[in-house]
Amino acid sequence: MALGRKAVFVDLGSGSIQVKEIPRPLRETFLGGRGIGMRLLYSLLEPRLDPDGPGDRLIFSAGLLAGTPAPLAAGAIDVGGKSPVTGLADNLLLGGFFGAELRFAGFDLLVLSGKSEEPVYLRVYNGNIEILDAAPLVQADPLETHAIIREILGEENVQVISARVLGRDASLRAEMRTDAGNGLKISDLGLLMTSKNLKAVAVRGTLPIEIEDPEGALRHLGALTLLSPSEQEVVPSKRDLLQAVYEDECLQALTDSLGIATSSAEFLSPRVPYWKVCSLLVEAVTGLRISSSELMRAGRRIVNLEQLFNIREGFTGIGTRRFMKGFLETPESTPLKESEWELYCELHGWDRQGKPTSETLIGLGLDEQPDRFFPE
């Protein structure tokens, strides 16, 4: 089963390693990747936790379709955590093959807590996890780090994520990268990773992934490959612009959770049923029957949970990162008008403080106090 992969919880402080099953209901509601990462962040982190302390978790989460017949092998990996800079929930999707390789190694989730005394790196290989001394990597730049790890492990096909601080001040900026060219990003989560004294994570696996319906999966993938990106995007009007931002946010959460990278114009193009095929592909690969509208709902659910997390941290009146960064920085939308903010909240089903209304939460199944998956 593609869903048979496990979650591993590593405490870098004490060196304890626990392996747990990923419950099926968690899969059905939060899919994988960013969704499950966000869900875990919400349930594992104490409210208003000090992100510089050992309690903050760094979560590597492979997409629901990782390592299966999905666009670009769904090889991207989603990294999540509470940003030590802003205190908000943060995530980034790194391209490459790391997500797929993690699944071939037998895991879907790496949840790292604690801080190591000495610089270390993590090695994951076919169901085994080791914490190794990173002394040989301390002076190396990221690509050297990757090369040195390949040399030490004697394994060319190992996939590596490494982090390093940029500049002298270790509290300002850091980058994270996988091997692929598009897998380099400057992110607060890089700081989180370096603050744990974790230099790199190296994974390699050869465990086969069962596919529910192999022929069906290949057929749907073929259909997705044939669909061409829409030639031109229509420039939206003001009302449509906010609508587009809203749809884009939910969609981004969805594709980050599936592990596929696609532009929203392509995904939602009315000419091609990309998102409908996606639902068929999910069923053929995993056996989970999730309709296309249910998939979109999962995207909204993830965005709303992130919003709940940020509200719990004491932030009100803020939108998602996509909104704050993408929309607010366009010249025509600064300063943000009251009416636009209201419309944005209305689209999301939030009140004027940016807090999801109870109808919204009930509609998304987020109304109960979310019980803790993976009890300690």
Place this chain on the structure above:
Amino acid sequence: MAKVLVLDSERCLGCKLCEIVCSVKKERVSDPSRSRIRVLRWERGQEALPVFCQHCEEPLCALVCPVDAIKREESTGLVVPDREICVGCGGCVSICPMLGAGFDNREHKALRCDLCQGDPACVKCCPTGALRYVDSDQSQIDRKRAAARKLYLR
């Protein structure tokens, strides 16, 4: 006219989807180690090269096979090992100059691309069209054109 699998390595992204698709089609599980096509990657240089069986005119693998398991099929012209006869020595893997011979580490048998009986799955799923399935004479002309363009045209 016989069709062949051709590669435009400059278009290859190195996403390894072809490996996954191949193993799903042939082994019904996603397991790149048992794929008939393998993508060699050099991460630092951002380079990737898929390798697969070229069905050579004078296949060295057939020459070194100690049990004569590798023969050219009359009907298709493809060089295919007979799984029943194969003893899993791996000689074909070592000798292949094109790195196109695969090996099933689970059952210890030789693996070879058979072009999916004329309907290669990897071609259908390649996101950039780096893999194509074309008439062999067309492929030759394309290659000559590409080479000529590099030499003479700017």
